Amino acid sequence: MASLQVFCVSNQYWNSIRVPKARTNKFSLGSSVIRSEEVGSLNLNKENDRKKPQILIAGGGIGGLVLALAAKNRGFEVKVFEKELSAVRGEGQHRGPIQLQTNALAVLEAIDKDVAEQIRDAGCITGNRINGLADGRSGEWITKIDLLTPALTRGLPVTRVICRMTLQDILMDAVGSDIVYNRSNVVDIIEEPDKVTVVLEDGRRFEGDLLVGADGIWSKVRSKLFGWKEAKYSNYTCYSGLLDYVPPYNDTVGLRVFLGLNQFFVALDVGGGKMQWLSFHKEPPRNTDPLGGKKKRLLELFGSWCDEVTMLIAETPEHIILQRDIYDRDMICCWGRGLVTLLGDAAHPMYPTLGQGGCMAIEDCYQLIVELEKVVESNSGTKMSEEISHALKRYERNRVIRNGILHAVARMALRMVSFYIPNLNFGWRIRDPAFHIARFVSGLVMQRMMNWIINGDGV
Ligand SMILES: Cc1cc2nc3c(=O)[nH]c(=O)nc-3n(C[C@H](O)[C@H](O)[C@H](O)COP(=O)(O)OP(=O)(O)OC[C@H]3O[C@@H](n4cnc5c(N)ncnc54)[C@H](O)[C@@H]3O)c2cc1C
Secondary structure (H helix, E strand, C coil), rough: CCHHHCCCCHHHHCCCCCHHHHHCEEEEEEEEEEHHHCCCCCCCCCCCCCCCCCCEEEEHHHHHHHHHHHHCCCCCEHHHHHHHHHHHHCCCCCCCCCEEEEHHHHHHHHCCCHHHHHHHHCEEECCCEEEEEEHHHHEEEEEEEHHHHHHHHCCCCCCCEEEEHHHHHHHHHEEEEEEECCCCCCEEEEECCCCEEECCCCCCCECEEEEEECCCCHHHHHHHHCCCCCCCEEEEEEEEEEECCCCCCCCEEEEEEEEECCCEEEEEEEECCCCEEEEEEEEECCCCCCCCCHHHHHHHHCCCCHHHHHHHHHHCHHHHHHEEEECCCCCCCCEECCCCEHHHHHHHCCCHHHHHHHHHHHHHHHHHHHHHHHHHCCCCCHHHHHHHHHHHHHHHHHHHHHHHHHHHHHHHHHHHHCCHHHHCCCCCCCHHHHHHHHHHHHHHHHHHHHHHHHCCCCC
16 A cells, blocks of 8 residues: 555664654553553552462463463462473474564553563564565565554554564563473363362362463363364465575565465565565365475475565475464354363464464453453452453453454455466456456455554454
8 A cells, every 4th residue: 555655664764663652552452441651550559358369371372471471460370381391482393483463562562561672672573564465476466555554653563573482482581480380281170169270291280260271272271161173174284484585675575475376475574684484275184295395396386476486485495394284263252161261272263364363362361361450459249259250251252253353354365365366467468457446445455454453443
């Protein structure tokens, strides 16, 4: 969009940008308005007879750690049980970078200003450059999305990309290793009217006032609550790669999604002289390539695409290329019962087409802590366990619509690729007029949707 080009200036410049103080960090998350300057005084020193609920968290991925941080900062006693610390990065060996969009960064600022600053400093700003969709074969832009204007208008941090390991290291440092129990695989939960017990694989048991299942798409807590169900295969597999490369368009392009029929390719600058790419291809699940055959296959699939795509594949060393199948689950409106709830991918795993799964987990954390604070403040005389149970339901109600919309849009975005008609170009640059109309409409709709997402509106 035109406004993006106006704002599109060098990366270096925007890295040093600070949003004017008076407008900083006002972020609307549903009915709550967060101002990070106020967070420090969020009842931390309030005299209250009621003890703060003891929070148990299954899973120390992005959601689990951010929740632990928010809880710790507000004086809650909290314990995180993580299956394997080396998987704390969220996706095991797939430790690629993650895009944290404005909405998630704003929430992080509200939760912990210092941590948010460390994340901002370690990240690479992409939201100040051109982001959008392009045709895979010609490389021509189809739709450009302005991520900068909505952020600046509201005085919110600009979207950036950060290495998952760096992100988790920052969060781990802030949370503390005394709170995160490593090699602690949650295998069972015992629900009682006034407490909940977590059972670990090695037989240890821990009691708390509530349990949050932040244990990802394959959540044990979710299956204990609602029974085991297979995740839904998206019909797409995803290859990813990371390479040392600074393209000539680096100062102007942040993230570009190249489209083709039944396949698409995402290329993004992740800072530090590195580019990441993700290539999605429609095929049956559990397909494997012969040893050393991933790059060959990718070049067969994408070999006729534009130079930006083929070059990134060709220059990536074979051993860096990873493959995984992409899954989500149907959206559910009930995330828990009694003293147990779910958060992040455990509650609402979504396709990565919007790059919002981790961001939504971070938003969930804020809302959950806001509701738990109300339990501590309450003087209603109701039993604490009942108040916690109501608080968890309020959290769920506040988060389910926004997450449900993003879940649906992420699915729709993937389906649309199955109908994508490559840019019709007959040599004389005569194009199907429908292409221009579709481009115009999709641009309008996508920009409005992105504004809604990154401004944290909804619910
Ligand atoms: C290809 C791809 C690209 C993506 N890109 C982005 C992006 O750019 N931006 C974005 O916001 N999101 C992105 N996502 C989505 C994002 O990765 C997830 O939404 C996010 O990691 C969810 O965080 P979580 O904490 O809920 O779960 P996870 O990050 O999966 O963490 C769950 C944790 O629980 C632990 N665990 C699991 N079971 C147990 C158990 N029984 N006991 C104890 N611990 C357990 C795991 O080891 C793990 O550490 C992407 C996803 C994919 C697949």
